[in-house]
Amino acid sequence: MDHLYKYFRWLSLDIVLGAIFFLLYLERYYALEFSVHVYLALGSAIWLIYTTDHLIDAWKVTAPTSDRHRFHKKHFSSLVLAAGSILSLSLGNIYFLEVEIIRNGALLSAACILYLMLVYFFKALWVKEILVALAYAGGIFLAPLSITGMEFLDFILWLQLAGIAFLNLLVFSSYDQASDRQDGFNSLVIRLGNGKAQHVVWITGVSLLISGGWIYFQGGEAIQLLFVMMTVLLIWVHVSPGYFSRSERFRVVGDGVFYLSGLFLLL
Numbered sequence: 001m002d003h004l005y006k007y008f009r010w011l012s013l014d015i016v017l018g019a020i021f022f023l024l025y026l027e028r029y030y031a032l033e034f035s036v037h038v039y040l041a042l043g044s045a046i047w048l049i050y051t052t053d054h055l056i057d058a059w060k061v062t063a064p065t066s067d068r069h070r071f072h073k074k075h076f077s078s079l080v081l082a083a084g085s086i087l088s089l090s091l092g093n094i095y096f097l098e099v100e101i102i103r104n105g106a107l108l109s110a111a112c113i114l115y116l117m118l119v120y121f122f123k124a125l126w127v128k129e130i131l132v133a134l135a136y137a138g139g140i141f142l143a144p145l146s147i148t149g150m151e152f153l154d155f156i157l158w159l160q161l162a163g164i165a166f167l168n169l170l171v172f173s174s175y176d177q178a179s180d181r182q183d184g185f186n187s188l189v190i191r192l193g194n195g196k197a198q199h200v201v202w203i204t205g206v207s208l209l210i211s212g213g214w215i216y217f218q219g220g221e222a223i224q225l226l227f228v229m230m231t232v233l234l235i236w237v238h239v240s241p242g243y244f245s246r247s248e249r250f251r252v253v254g255d256g257v258f259y260l261s262g263l264f265l266l267l
Helices: 002-010 013-029 036-060 067-074 076-096 099-121 128-148 152-183 188-192 194-219 222-239 246-264
Strands: none
Touching (some): 002 013, 002 067, 002 246, 013 036, 013 128, 013 222, 013 246, 036 067, 036 076, 036 099, 036 128, 067 076, 099 128, 128 152, 128 188, 152 188, 152 194, 152 222, 152 246, 194 222, 222 246
């Protein structure tokens, strides 16, 4: 079972599943009803972005040190073929989406393509974590806000989810900085140095906790409890490297925090 779960993570399917859970939660939060085509669009878009990013990284390095990048390098041709097939299906799926979702999705897709081009041509791009976090949160909120429109609280919710995704990436980068240096990959943690990066982690985490607690006590929004729980778990992972560095437990729990939205669906 552990062996199968490694492949599940290496293929970024855990990230896709977490995003789908969160969209399911937002569907109920906004009292909407999405077709299966919306979920297919979200899942395929996230998988394509993450897989393309991993393939680019694997292609750049002769002998990657991480298991994920070794997997992508070994199966490079097969994964490119799979990505092409998923992209073709995604283009066909557009026909079944609402016009508003298509329009906003096109804008987000253009931003993601620009990001991938920047990563490819500018190896020292230090805002990678910020761009990924904003795009991830934007993809999840795209369908709900395309239909309902964005008010101030919706903007705050989007920023909070982006902040959690950013915190997730920072924590992972802290654990991965040795292998990233060896492979020649760049990250915000490496650019800032470990000391300053720790400050960014804590500022982000505390800001999320304060905003989540304040909004919850103002309006009783259950989604804020979800954000607070996700933040607390990521901080726990960050402050316990001795435990979470073994067998890459930090990845299991760090990406698993996005599954909490599935549990909140039961409440």
